[in-house]
Amino acid sequence: MAIEWYLVLSALLFSVGFTGVLIRRNPVVVLLCLELMLSAGALALISFSRLHGDGDGQVFVLMVLVVAACEVVVGLGLVVAMFRRRIALDVDEMKELRG
Amino acid sequence: MVEVAFFFGAIGALGGAIAVVTLRNPFYAVLALVVHLVFLAGIFLLLLAQFIAAAQIVVYAGAVMVIYVFVAAYVGGIEEPMFDSAPQLRIFGPILAAALFIEISIAVLGSSLIGLGSEGVEKVESGFGTPEAVGKLMLEDFLIAFEAASLLLLVAAVAAIVLAGRKKQSEEAG
Numbered sequence: 001m002a003i004e005w006y007l008v009l010s011a012l013l014f015s016v017g018f019t020g021v022l023i024r025r026n027p028v029v030v031l032l033c034l035e036l037m038l039s040a041g042a043l044a045l046i047s048f049s050r051l052h053g054d055g056d057g058q059v060f061v062l063m064v065l066v067v068a069a070c071e072v073v074v075g076l077g078l079v080v081a082m083f084r085r086r087i088a089l090d091v092d093e094m095k096e097l098r099g
Numbered sequence: 100m101v102e103v104a105f106f107f108g109a110i111g112a113l114g115g116a117i118a119v120v121t122l123r124n125p126f127y128a129v130l131a132l133v134v135h136l137v138f139l140a141g142i143f144l145l146l147l148a149q150f151i152a153a154a155q156i157v158v159y160a161g162a163v164m165v166i167y168v169f170v171a172a173y174v175g176g177i178e179e180p181m182f183d184s185a186p187q188l189r190i191f192g193p194i195l196a197a198a199l200f201i202e203i204s205i206a207v208l209g210s211s212l213i214g215l216g217s218e219g220v221e222k223v224e225s226g227f228g229t230p231e232a233v234g235k236l237m238l239e240d241f242l243i244a245f246e247a248a249s250l251l252l253l254v255a256a257v258a259a260i261v262l263a264g265r266k267k268q269s270e271e272a273g
Contacts, residue, residue, distance in 0.1 A: 001101045001102060001105055001145070004208055005105060005109075006105075006146065007208065008204055009109050009113070011204050011207065012113060012200060013113065013116050014199070014200075015196040015197065015200035016113070016116040016119075016120055016196070017119075018199055019120055019192050019193055019195075020119060020120035022192035023120070023188050023189060023192040023193075024120065028125045028128075028170060028171055028174065029119070029125050031167075032119050032128050032129065032132050032167070033119060033120060035132060035163075036116050036119060036132070039136065039139055039155075039159075042151075043139060043142065046143055046146045046151060047146060049148070050147055050148070050223075055227065055228070055232050055236045056236065056240075058150070058151050058228060058233050058236075059233060059236050059244075061151050062151070062154065062233070062237065062248075065154060065155070065158055065159065066248040066251060066252060067251070068163070069158065069162075069163055069252065069255070070251055070252060070254075070255035072163050072166060072167070073166070073256065073258070074255055074262065076166055076167070076170045076259075076263075077259040077260075077261075077262035078262055078263075079170055079174060080173065080263040081263055084265075089174060
């Protein structure tokens with residue numbers, strides 16, 4: 001099984017996540033689509049790790065997992081804060097960085 | 100056999116991803132992402148990344164998705180009127196994404212990958228991708244990154260409490 005297949009799949013998943021970030025308006029779903037993009041990047045890293053027979057890529061994927069977890073926690077904290085302050089949960093409405 | 104497993108996983112992962120983007124209810128989108136992550140973990144297994152596949156299921160599809168489910172339930176299932184406010188993005192979004200896909204494919208496949216041989220290394224060292232190998236790499240070669248990651252997680256936890264925590268007086272007044 002050629003590694004190219006995995007890389008093309010990773011590119012495809014990344015594009016799907018990118019589409020979601022562009023067209024969706026609910027901040028929770030935008031975060032989900034960011035997760036899609038991150039996991040597509042992880043797939044590419046693991047493919048290259050297999051290609052070189054070197055474990056460094058897998059360690060890097062673990063770091064991506066950590067960063068993704070942090071991003072989720074902060075992003076969902078923002079969503080909850082928006083909900084508490086009765087700000088509409090719509091990324092198009094969030095044009096100003098004011099409380 | 101590997102091909103069958105790959106295409107099975109690829110179709111599942113891609114279907115899950117498309118469902119995340121297209122489903123209107125955020126709750127269902129979260130569940131679709133769980134499906135996507137489980138299939139993706141299967142593909143990781145094909146690439147000899149056993150530990151990452153297990154971590155993906157436990158950390159991502161387990162712990163992180165639980166947070167998503169809780170928040171989606173907390174803010175309520177807002178049925179968004181899908182592409183309402185920005186109709187130009189409805190057209191340009193997919194076009195941009197298709198362009199991005201072509202660009203990444205050219206960048207990745209047109210690189211010197213062919214020179215390396217596309218099947219990958221014939222024989223990986225035994226124990227490649229096991230928790231033992233990954234842990235050894237992490238605690239010997241990447242110790243600083245490992246410590247930085249733990250600090251980052253701590254900072255993120257504090258940030259979440261500060262952002263979403265209930266303030267006593269000012270919240271009620273404001």
